[in-house]
Amino acid sequence: MKEDIIRTAADMFLTFGFKSVTMDEIANKMGISKKTIYANFSTKTKLVQATTIYILKSIEQGIENIKARENNPIVELYEIKKFVMNHLKDEKSSPQYQLNKYYPKVYQEVQENHSEMMHCSLADNLKKGIDDGLYSVLHTRRIY
Template sequence: MKTKIKEKATDMFLNYGFKSVTMDDIANAIGISKKTIYSSYTNKTALIEDCVMNKICTINNGIDSLIALGKNPIEELYDIKRYVMSHLKDEKTSPQFQLMKYYPKIHENMKSMQLNKMQKCLVSNVERGIEQEIYRPNLNPEFIARIYFSGINSIKDQKLFPIERFPISTLMDDFLEYHLRGIVTEKGEDILNRIINSIQQ
């Protein structure tokens, strides 16, 4: 039952927002009493934390599977972006913004896990890109990884990028292209242009 509660709650939180969904909403959606939920989770915060951490583990495992395919680093970043976007629901509810505002401790823990994961993935991505001569040879992989992570988090700030003017899917595409154009070689630029053209067709 705990797994069923977690799966349904995660889906609802991502669809409608962490603040908007109540324990009553979750209980009604599953067809159980609220007391049953409280037998597994002491409060809503504990449920949210379990849902968030479980979702991050799922995404991390998916990212590992994509990296294992051994594609070139530029294609890999686009594949990861698509995969992560597929785990986002209705962008208008901005679940991450609600998490940051109403559950800051959980948000900080999530960011810390994301940083650890992204740091390893991105440093490896840059190093392989340099080896394959599609990224510039004078790059500092750790700096590039951290500046990318910082940028990804900045574009989620709705004060800077109001969702009405900057839909998240377009914003992610624009940011990834902006990032890559700053680090690719001429050989890498050919690959990047080919990927962008295939997306636009």
């Protein structure tokens, strides 16, 4: 039940925003009582935290699956971007903005995890592209 709640809440949060979706709406969509949700998550903040972890893990797994195909690094970057945009639904209600505004601690955790994941993925892609001769190393001089 807990996983079903997380999946449903994640879908709704990404579609409508973290602040906009109520526990009543999640319960109604699932056909369960709000009490059942609170039996698994004592607060909405705890549900938001669990859903963001779920979303990040899903994105991370998707990126790993794309990298495992061992495509050309340029194609890989394009596929990763397309996957992330589809996974996050090109949201119109800006769940990221709402997460930052109403759940700043969760937002900070997401940003740290996201930055680390993207840094590693990009570093791997650059190394592969340089090794394959698709990217060249340019030396630049900073002008102060």
